[in-house]
Amino acid sequence: MARATPPAHPPEELPRILLWRWRRNPLRRRTDLAQAWIAVGLFLAVLAATPVAMFLLGDTAYRHHKETARRQAATRYDTPAVLVHDVPRHPEPGSYEAKKTLYPATVRFTDPTGTSRTAKTDVAPALTAGSTVRVWVNADGKITDPPLTTEQVRNRAMGWALLAAMAVPVLGAAVHGYAHRRLERHHLAQWDAAWADIAPRWTTSR
DSSP states (O other), X not given: OOOOOOOOOOOOOHHHHHTGGGSOOTTOOHHHHHHHHHHHHHXXXXXXXXXXXXXXXXXXXXXXXXXXXXXXXXXXXXXXXXXXXXXXXXXXXXXXXXXHOOEEEEEEEEOTTSOEEEEEEEEOTTOOTTOEEEEEEOTTSOEEOOOOOHHHHHHHHHHHXXXXXXXXXXXXXXXXXXXXXXXXXXXXXXXXXXXXXXXXXXXXXX
16 A cells, blocks of 8 residues: 655745744744844944945045155156166067066166166067166165056055955954854853753652
């Protein structure tokens, strides 16, 4: 005789599973409801704090890099320099890599005080000795990078703003995890206390 197949249990609705802490039931503890409110509070806090943090950090970074660019523009000088020796040719002249590749070369230039100096800098391939290139020199007469451009300042500020946009949710998740662990420890302590009270009643002497 074939065994009867028991009727399938209707699947429980997903929202009821996700929102079980909000529904009244005999097994719900006060800490369960507290954990639910903590999650909601942190979610709203993250939503409110993220744009504020992005603006504050992005604006601070923009002002900082804008001032750095201004200071660099006031203390760095664009000056001609002459190649001391030939620069190697790129293995694939005319290619995209050749246009982006730079080679270190020794150049001679005059610093802001009028002193002739030699130093190394990166230049395009295939240049011959005696060719003139442009270099940036600081107040100490050393070759340095050009001042930050407006686009670079903007990009760096946007980078810090994006960092803030990622950091705030991570911080919120960390706070939620910490609160969850504290509540779980509280639950375990309650269970231990309840078991210490009930266990002797189940123990029989022999």
